Amino acid sequence: MEHFLGEYECKLDAKGRMVLPAALKRQMPDVEREGLVINRGLESHLVIYTRREWNKIMDELSRLNQFERKSREFIRKFMRGASELTLDASGRVLIPKSLQAYADISSEVVLASQFNKIEVWSKAKYDEQWIDEGDDFAILAEEVMGNLKRREDGE
Numbered sequence: 001m002e003h004f005l006g007e008y009e010c011k012l013d014a015k016g017r018m019v020l021p022a023a024l025k026r027q028m029p030d031v032e033r034e035g036l037v038i039n040r041g042l043e044s045h046l047v048i049y050t051r052r053e054w055n056k057i058m059d060e061l062s063r064l065n066q067f068e069r070k071s072r073e074f075i076r077k078f079m080r081g082a083s084e085l086t087l088d089a090s091g092r093v094l095i096p097k098s099l100q101a102y103a104d105i106s107s108e109v110v111l112a113s114q115f116n117k118i119e120v121w122s123k124a125k126y127d128e129q130w131i132d133e134g135d136d137f138a139i140l141a142e143e144v145m146g147n148l149k150r151r152e153d154g155e
Contacts, residue, residue, distance in 0.1 A: 004028075006111075009108065012095065031087065036085040038082070039099075046099050046121075103121065110126040
């Protein structure tokens with residue numbers, strides 16, 4: 001599994017193209033050959049996957065029972081807007097207009113690494129998450145990670 005690292009501020013040009021940051025591109029040595037997939041995220045942002053990671057997700061989705069309504073609905077909603085991204089000669093990718101609208105992206109974006117994927121946020125929405133953060137992160141860390149050791153030990 002690939003684990004990306006870093007947070008990058010980028011700009012989209014008038015056509016919706018973005019230069020993939022060199023530091024991020026170095027973490028994806030096969031990107032020019034294999035390509036990327038961009039999709040809608042769960043919280044008004046976009047997500048970029050390497051082709052290899054996308055294929056893993058597709059394998060998982062293909063195991064869902066498509067005779068169950070919730071499975072079909074999830075697959076439809078998850079797949080909506082999924083698009084291939086290829087780098088042009090200048091190292092840019094074109095973000096589809098429909099995905100830009102979904103994530104309320106105009107020109108400034110933040111690429112935030114999240115393990116095996118890269119979240120793409122409008123800079124304004126990304127920055128909103130950190131306003132008045134205060135002690136919320138410490139509380140969240142305790143709730144999410146506080147009992148991790150005991151859970152791993154089976155207690």
